[in-house]
Amino acid sequence: MEGDIMRVSIIGGTGNQGKGLALRLGKAGYQILLGSRSMEKAIHAANEIKEKNPDINIEGLDNFQAADKGDVIILTIPFRSIDEIMEGLHRIVRGKVVVDTSVALIPGKPPTTERIPEGSVAQKIQELVGGETQVVSAFHTISAYLLQDLDKELSGDTLVAGDSPEAKEIVMALAEKIGLRPLDAGPLRVSSTLEDLTSLLIGMNIRFKKKSIGISFSNI
């Protein structure tokens, strides 16, 4: 049976977004490969999750090993590290589904996002990995704070953008498994709006003194 369990790699997985997705996807039954540039940090984060949740199948690895072992590769990496990290990974992820959750955030009250020559961070990553690998943009409007709090049920919608319907289907199934309603937002080029929504929500969280403002769609 183990061959049937999808292996999900989380690259740069020791941050809040990465740990939150690891927790939720692990609870949903996926095998988690938690990657970090520092293997020590990855092992530490994976052990922490495992101690509190012995039912979660999770392993800490360096980014390279994590990307190699996974079927689906989720990127929760800082925008500034994308070139460096993807330089090391673009061959190993070839033919896999790469899920980008990144935002080129310019801190501020409210934060804004940097203009990306490629159109969006997701499109930049698509150029870095090449056409044999399908990039899907998702999980931009889900609060990392909420992801990490298993006492709170996830709800609301997550927008999913990408140019491959098959790859989008895979990512939409992941989202559904953790309690979200995935909505197909269109081709990868709409990702700039998804990324901007992250800044907007961070700004609104600051403004309204909240931690987990989410978004949902009506009349759909």
Added chain:
Amino acid sequence: MEGDIMRVSIIGGTGNQGKGLALRLGKAGYQILLGSRSMEKAIHAANEIKEKNPDINIEGLDNFQAADKGDVIILTIPFRSIDEIMEGLHRIVRGKVVVDTSVALIPGKPPTTERIPEGSVAQKIQELVGGETQVVSAFHTISAYLLQDLDKELSGDTLVAGDSPEAKEIVMALAEKIGLRPLDAGPLRVSSTLEDLTSLLIGMNIRFKKKSIGISFSNI
């Protein structure tokens, strides 16, 4: 008592968004000055609304007269006409609250938005009207189709962006009066995200074969 009723001008008010806002705000008790470049068209649209809704206080005028008579000036004008229309109006709206609902839409499936050198359409308009006039960005995610169908109650949220808290308060009160929950999204510079959301929603309406997909925020 008449002096207490706020007069709302709708510039370029003969399109779907303009007529929809006229209808909803008129029903909420505001006096509506419906403007168009063609006074004939404005009178026609105003009469059409009045015939079906004799309780609505509405008058069709040319854009100039409409802007002159109103307390709050709502712009529902095509992006391409902004320079020309605002060239004629910027003096007459001085000191008033100007509400921008525009988007620099690039048609397509899905549509996208043009990059605006000023950052967003709302910021461009703020530059055109000058610092004595407060521009507020709002009503971007409310379906024109839904606005025009009085059988359907409005619901959901509308994001409001602007640099003047007082001007935002005025616009948020308008939104509340027609059944929406207005949310302060931050300063005017976040308007680019609000404008991009319009394209996103139009694209999703096409994709899901819907007409009135809306947006709302949770955990707020």
